[in-house]
Amino acid sequence: MKGCDISIEHVSKTFGSFNALEDATIAIKKGEFFSLLGPSGCGKTTLLRIIAGFETPDSGIVTFDGKNIIGIDPNKRQSNTVFQNYALFPHLSVFENVAFPLRIRKVDQKTINTKVMEYIHLVQLDAHVDKKPNQLSGGQKQRVAIARALINEPSVLLLDEPLSALDAKLRQNLLVELDAIHDQIGITFIYVTHDQSEALSVSDRIAVMNQGKVLQIGTPFEIYESPATEFVAKFIGETNLFDSRVVECVPYTNDEYMVTLDVPELGQKIKVTDYDETKPGQQVSFTVRPEKVRITLDEPQSNSKEINVFKGVVEEPVYSGFQSKFYVKLDNGAEIKVYAQHQNYLDDGPDIAWKDRVYVSWSANDGYIVEVINQ
Amino acid sequence: MSRPRPLSSRNYGAAYSFPMGIWFTLFFLLPIGIIVTYSFMRKGIHGGVEWQPTFDAYIQMFNSSYGKLFVRTLWVTFVSTVLAIAIALPCGYAMARSKMQTLLLFLVIIPFWTNSLIRINAWIAILGNEGFINETLMKLGIIKESLPLLYNESAVILVLVYMYLPYAILPIFTAMDKFDFSLLEAARDLGATKPQSMFKVLLPNVRAGIVTAIIFTFIPIFGAYTVPLLVGGKDSYMLGNIVVDQVTKVRNWPLASAFSMVITVVSTVGVLWMMGTSAREAARVKGARVKQEGAL
Numbered sequence: 001m002k003g004c005d006i007s008i009e010h011v012s013k014t015f016g017s018f019n020a021l022e023d024a025t026i027a028i029k030k031g032e033f034f035s036l037l038g039p040s041g042c043g044k045t046t047l048l049r050i051i052a053g054f055e056t057p058d059s060g061i062v063t064f065d066g067k068n069i070i071g072i073d074p075n076k077r078q079s080n081t082v083f084q085n086y087a088l089f090p091h092l093s094v095f096e097n098v099a100f101p102l103r104i105r106k107v108d109q110k111t112i113n114t115k116v117m118e119y120i121h122l123v124q125l126d127a128h129v130d131k132k133p134n135q136l137s138g139g140q141k142q143r144v145a146i147a148r149a150l151i152n153e154p155s156v157l158l159l160d161e162p163l164s165a166l167d168a169k170l171r172q173n174l175l176v177e178l179d180a181i182h183d184q185i186g187i188t189f190i191y192v193t194h195d196q197s198e199a200l201s202v203s204d205r206i207a208v209m210n211q212g213k214v215l216q217i218g219t220p221f222e223i224y225e226s227p228a229t230e231f232v233a234k235f236i237g238e239t240n241l242f243d244s245r246v247v248e249c250v251p252y253t254n255d256e257y258m259v260t261l262d263v264p265e266l267g268q269k270i271k272v273t274d275y276d277e278t279k280p281g282q283q284v285s286f287t288v289r290p291e292k293v294r295i296t297l298d299e300p301q302s303n304s305k306e307i308n309v310f311k312g313v314v315e316e317p318v319y320s321g322f323q324s325k326f327y328v329k330l331d332n333g334a335e336i337k338v339y340a341q342h343q344n345y346l347d348d349g350p351d352i353a354w355k356d357r358v359y360v361s362w363s364a365n366d367g368y369i370v371e372v373i374n375q
Numbered sequence: 376m377s378r379p380r381p382l383s384s385r386n387y388g389a390a391y392s393f394p395m396g397i398w399f400t401l402f403f404l405l406p407i408g409i410i411v412t413y414s415f416m417r418k419g420i421h422g423g424v425e426w427q428p429t430f431d432a433y434i435q436m437f438n439s440s441y442g443k444l445f446v447r448t449l450w451v452t453f454v455s456t457v458l459a460i461a462i463a464l465p466c467g468y469a470m471a472r473s474k475m476q477t478l479l480l481f482l483v484i485i486p487f488w489t490n491s492l493i494r495i496n497a498w499i500a501i502l503g504n505e506g507f508i509n510e511t512l513m514k515l516g517i518i519k520e521s522l523p524l525l526y527n528e529s530a531v532i533l534v535l536v537y538m539y540l541p542y543a544i545l546p547i548f549t550a551m552d553k554f555d556f557s558l559l560e561a562a563r564d565l566g567a568t569k570p571q572s573m574f575k576v577l578l579p580n581v582r583a584g585i586v587t588a589i590i591f592t593f594i595p596i597f598g599a600y601t602v603p604l605l606v607g608g609k610d611s612y613m614l615g616n617i618v619v620d621q622v623t624k625v626r627n628w629p630l631a632s633a634f635s636m637v638i639t640v641v642s643t644v645g646v647l648w649m650m651g652t653s654a655r656e657a658a659r660v661k662g663a664r665v666k667q668e669g670a671l
Contacts, residue, residue, distance in 0.1 A: 054560055074563045087561035091579040101565040104575070152566060 003031040003187035004065040004078065004155040006051070011060030013046055020046040021057070022212040028190065028205075033182050035191045035199040038209035039235070044192045047209075048158050051190065052081050064155060079156040080149035084164060086141040088133040094120065094144050095129045101152040119147040122181065139170045146181070156188045163198065175202055196236045200224065208232045226368055230285045233370045239287045240336050242266060243373075246282045249274075258306070259369065261286055267332035270308040271364040283373040290337040292366035295326055295352060296359050306364035312336070314356045326352065328360055336360060407639065414632035422626040432629035436637075441617070445637070448613040451528065452597045455535040459543040459592045460585065462536070467547035467584070468577075472556065480548070483541050491538065495605045498534050499525060502606070526608040534602050542591040550584025551577075586649050594642045614638055 006028040013021040021043040028034045036044035049055040051062055053074030061068045069077055080101075088097050096103075099116045107115075120126060123143035133141055142162055149157055159178075163171040179202045182189050193199050199206050200220040207217045208231075216228035227233035230241060244261040247269060252258035256273045263270055263286060272286060294300065300309060312330040326338045338360055340352075352358060414432050416424035470479045486494060501507045502524040509521035524530060554577065562572035578585070600615030607613075614634055621631035 052564055054564075073568075074560070075566045075568055079564075081561070081564045083557065083561060085555075085557065087555070087557050089558060089561075089576055089580075091582075100562070100567075100575075104566045104571060148565065 002153075002155065002185070005030050005063075006156060006188060006190070007063045007066075008047065008051070009061050009063070011047065011050060011057045011062065013043075013050065013055060013057050019212045021050075024060070024209075024212075024214050026207050026214060026217060028188060031186050031188055032204045033179070033189045033191065033202055035193060035203040035206045036209060037193055037196060037199040037206050037235075039194055041211075042209040043212040044194075044209050045160060048081075048160055048190065048192045051156070052079055052158050053077050078154050079158055080152055080154040081158040081160060082142070082145050082149045082162045084161045086133070086138075086145045086165075088141055088144055088148075090133050093130050093132055094125060094136070097133065097144055098147045098151055100148060105152075115151060119151045122150070122184075123147045123177075138166050139174060142166065142174065146178070150181075150185065154187065156190060159189065159191045161192055161194065164193070164195070171198070178202065200236070208235065210235070227287070227370050229371045230287075233285075233287045238290050238337060238339070240290060240293070241370075242286045242334075244270075244284055244286045246278045246280050246284060248280060249278050258364065261369075265334045266310065266330065267334070268310075270367070271306050272367040272369060273306075273364050274369045276369075278369065278372065284369045285371045285373065286367060287370050288362050288367040290325070290339040291323075291341070293336065293338045293360050293362045295328065295338045295340055296361070297352065297356065299359050300361045302361075304363070307361055308364070308367070309359055309361040310336070311357070311359055314352060314354055314358055317352065317354055324352075326358075328358060330360075410632045410635050410639075413628055414636050416629050418627045418629045420626075422622070422628055424628050429629075432627075432633040435630055436633050441634075444612060444617065445614065447611075448597065448615075449641075451532060451535070451603075451611070451613060452593060455532050455539070455596050456589060456593045458532065458536045459540050460547075460588055462540060463543035463547045463588055464585075466544050467551045467581075470544075470548045471551035471554065476552075483544050483548075486541060492601065492605075494538070495534060495602060498530075498537070498606060502530055502533075525606055526611075528607070528611045531603050531607040531611045531613075534606050535596050535599060538602060539592040539596055542595070543588040546587035546591060547581065547584045550581035550587075554580050586652070589649055590646050593645055597642055597645075598638045 006026075008024055008026040008028075011021055011024045012019075024043070024047060026034075036047060038044050046055060050057050050070075053069070053072060056070065061070050063069065064078055089100065092100065095116055098119055099112050102112045102115060117126075117129075120129060123146055125140060125143050125147070128136060128140060133144070136144065142165075145162070162178075163174055166174065175198055178189075182202075191199070191203065200223075203220055205217060205219055206223050208215045208223060210231050216223060216232050223232065224236055227236060233239050233241060242263045242265050244263040246259060247262050248260040249257050252273055256275060257277055259272050259274050259278060261270050261272060261284070270286070278284065300307065310330050312328040314326050315329045315335070316327040318325040318327075321342075323339050323341050326340065328336050328338055330336060413424050415428050415430065417427040417429050417431060419425050466483075470476060470483075473479055499506070503509070504521040504523075504525070506524070508524060509518070512518045513521065558576050558580070559572045562576045563569070567575060598615045599613060600619050603611050603613045603616055604619075614637065618631045618634045618638075621627045621634065
């Protein structure tokens with residue numbers, strides 16, 4: 001397989017008094033589609049610029065296949081970048097933009113012609129070879145930028161929010177194409193984005209960052225289903241978060257514990273399973289995703305003790321086609337978000353309406369403890 | 376019956392440009408017309424012309440040693456322009472990337488507050504035998520006799536570059552200021568060295584500014600006469616000096632007019648050629664590729 005392993009070890013960078021990166025350590029595997037995800041100012045772009053060679057870290061090293069690349073000029077690295085603002089050369093045609101890296105390497109014209117057309121074909125721009133960048137749409141510009149970054153056959157493609165300037169529909173299409181190109185070429189992709197849905201849909205693994213720190217590294221499934229911190233839980237998708245206190249923690253299955261939490265906001269104790277042992281009295285954050293909460297008009301029929309049930313009133317139902325969102329006010333005043341999928345055709349519209357009295361419930365398996373606040 | 380058009384839709388464009396038309400005719404076309412006419416007349420004894428058409432002035436111009444002077448003028452102008460542009464490029468680049476742009480721009484413009492003759496004389500004070508440089512070097516014991524810094528071609532070129540440098544810096548700065556410097560990062564990322572990124576990405580994108588800068592420096596330097604007169608020796612005379620001499624001393628107005636025509640024609644041709652380069656370059660690049668593809 002082409003591409004290379006990338007190891008980011010204890011990388012820190014400050015700009016004046018601003019800590020852009022604090023002790024970032026990430027190991028990226030050969031051929032992986034790896035995303036750096038976080039809000040603006042979280043350090044993801046700084047990290048990408050360090051890998052590309054535009055910034056030098058204050059401490060720490062970055063290695064490509066075990067070789068330290070800090071101090072090597074950007075033009076000597078095996079990485080190429082797709083920039084957020086495309087950074088196409090305005091004085092050159094599409095053809096010449098893509099040919100630029102080859103011309104720098106003094107490749108002969110015949111090879112240039114075949115190779116450039118091959119990459120222009122890869123990004124489906126055959127009809128636009130002779131156009132200048134200012135004659136192209138945003139999506140076409142970004143395709144040129146992708147072809148130009150790939151033509152040198154780098155081991156790593158760095159993508160700095162490449163789709164953020166495009167409209168939603170186009171973004172989706174180009175994302176699927178990028179994924180296809182990744183599968184076809186097989187090199188390592190490092191994708192910087194603040195858009196969690198982009199990161200979840202294409203990445204093999206994701207590093208979630210905030211305020212210069214790497215908070216969690218994992219597959220999209222791990223990041224979404226078991227966020228390591230409150231920030232990750234809130235940043236990835238929608239969730240309901242509650243501060244709570246551990247009342248009891250007893251072994252449940254082979255590797256799981258059944259934890260009883262006291263949640264002051266909800267006014268009653270809840271059950272949740274967790275892989276880690278916690279001690280009674282510990283403060284923790286508890287979260288349950290809105291789509292894991294069931295909403296029913298009748299009391300859920302379950303004898304299981306592992307189900308958490310609350311009564312409340314629908315404050316605001318939001319119908320959005322494939323699903324409905326309900327903001328439910330519980331009897332003790334707390335609010336909880338519930339998303340219900342519409343799996344069958346609903347003759348009379350969603351059967352739960354505004355001001356309906358409802359039961360919301362979730363099983364102990366569907367909630368999780370995200371962060372132990374103080375040990 | 377036709378309805379009156381609303382005021383706003385009437386096209387007053389031509390009317391508005393009328394004063395400019397008058398200005399252009401009075402101060403540009405008319406004088407040039409007079410010069411062209413005079414250059415084909417017989418010279419009057421005490422200046423002026425006699426109204427007899429003749430090619431005398433042109434014959435005189437081509438028959439004498441003026442050819443050498445023409446070449447030298449062209450040479451001095453070429454060297455001065457190249458130097459001015461070579462200095463203006465890094466200046467413009469630094470200004471465009473600086474955080475103190477306004478201050479730097481201000482510093483470039485400050486010399487215009489002083490009369491050019493005074494500024495040339497300042498150079499005489501610096502370069503002269505008892506000037507600043509010679510005095511300093513002598514006091515330091517580096518030289519015993521003063522160096523001949525003044526009244527030669529180098530002095531002319533130095534002062535010309537100094538005089539016209541702001542005209543080169545300003546258009547180049549304007550072009551650099553519009554340049555997206557992240558393109559240099561892109562070039563570096565794609566394998567270009569620092570010099571390659573400058574020559575292959577920065578320069579082509581500020582080309583228009585460079586062309587303007589060349590036009591703004593080449594034309595006035597080609598017609599310059601005060602600088603060679605004041606800091607140049609007898610052998611650093613330029614075409615402009617001949618024109619002045621022919622008008623004020625020799626009183627051969629047709630010859631002066633003929634030389635003026637040379638200056639005007641060379642400048643105009645130069646400008647047109649410069650303005651055409653960009654278009655030709657684009658056509659050449661595209662043509663080369665099409666040819667290559669055909670060969671495949």
